[in-house]
Amino acid sequence: MRAETTRFAPSPTGHLHLGHAFAALFAAGIARETGGRFLVRMEDTDLVRSKAQYEADILEDLAWLGLTWEMPVRRQSAHASDHLAALERLKAMGCVYPCFCTRKDIAAEVQQAAGAPQGPDGPLYGGHCRGLSGDLSQARMDAGESFAWRLDAAQAASVAGGEMWFDETGAGPQGESGRVRVTPLVYGDVVLARKDGVISYHLAVAVDDALQGITMVTRGNDLFPSTHVHRLLQTLLGLPAPTYRHHRLITDENGKRLAKRDQATSLRHLKSLGVTPAEILDRLGLTSR
Secondary structure: OOOOEEEEOOOOOOOOEHHHHHHHHHHHHHHHHOOOEEEEEEOOOOOOOOOHHHHHHHHHHHHHOOOOOOOOOEEHHHHHHHHHHHHHHHHHOOOEEEEOOOHHHHHHHHHHOOOOOEEOOEEOOOOHHHHOOHHHHHHHHHOOOOOEEEEOHHHHHHHHOOOOEEEEOOOOOOOOOEEEEOOOOOOOOOEEEOOOOOEOHHHHHHHHHHHOOOOEEEEEHHHOOHHHHHHHHHHHHOOOOOEEEEEOOOEOOOOOEOOOOOHHHEHHHHHHOOOOHHHHHHHOOOOOO
16 A cells, blocks of 8 residues: 555635535545655635634644644745746646636626536636737737636647546546546636636646645545646646545535535534534544544
8 A cells, every 4th residue: 555645725714614624534544544644735825815813723623633744834825936837837838828808708708608618517618818819918918908827728638648547546426436537628728827816726736736745635526527627737737646536525414515604514613512523523424534
């Protein structure tokens, strides 16, 4: 059995809930069982909503659960240069383009296109700005018009060349397991850098997992489709491919995925009621881990 390096990567934009607890305990459990390493990373690229107090509370809650991790904790915001360097490499490959569309523009385009392509989360961006000439795009950028950088998924797949795969050691939402073939266009032309200049989740996580030496990415089944995008980016950037293990989601009594706004399931609320870490593990079905 290979010693795995796993990670738990919350965003410090709120308090941890039971779903976060399951994800952290799951990742730490694999690292412990394989004699590997468990890391914590703060995905704090949302500079408006991320708060130092939330980060402190998250680390306190993880320690309360009995978890330990290697120091220092990596913060995405402190490594913007790594993310921007990756974006520049993709630009040089011709795999990204500036997108000037607003959310209103995109919604109108989707509404007008009866046969708009669909992704895992609904209609995909139609690619309006992909067709702009380089001169026109540059003129609009020079004029100070705000824009995001989007991945040209079809071009990126062509540059990557050939078939791509990833190893799923658990089971995806449709029961996917084993060697899974990558579908590079599953999310279409995803945003890689927002209009405020902040690198998006897809690119940042691909870069950070590589720089931290993550060998197994563990996360909820809701993020399974994102793996196709991440493998495409890893291939383009020459990054190592971790194995993946997607796990079940913790839901409420109505089967709805937990969210940070669900205060009743936050660890801090449960602690205030006198719930113990052992009871949390039991509730999550992790008593034996």
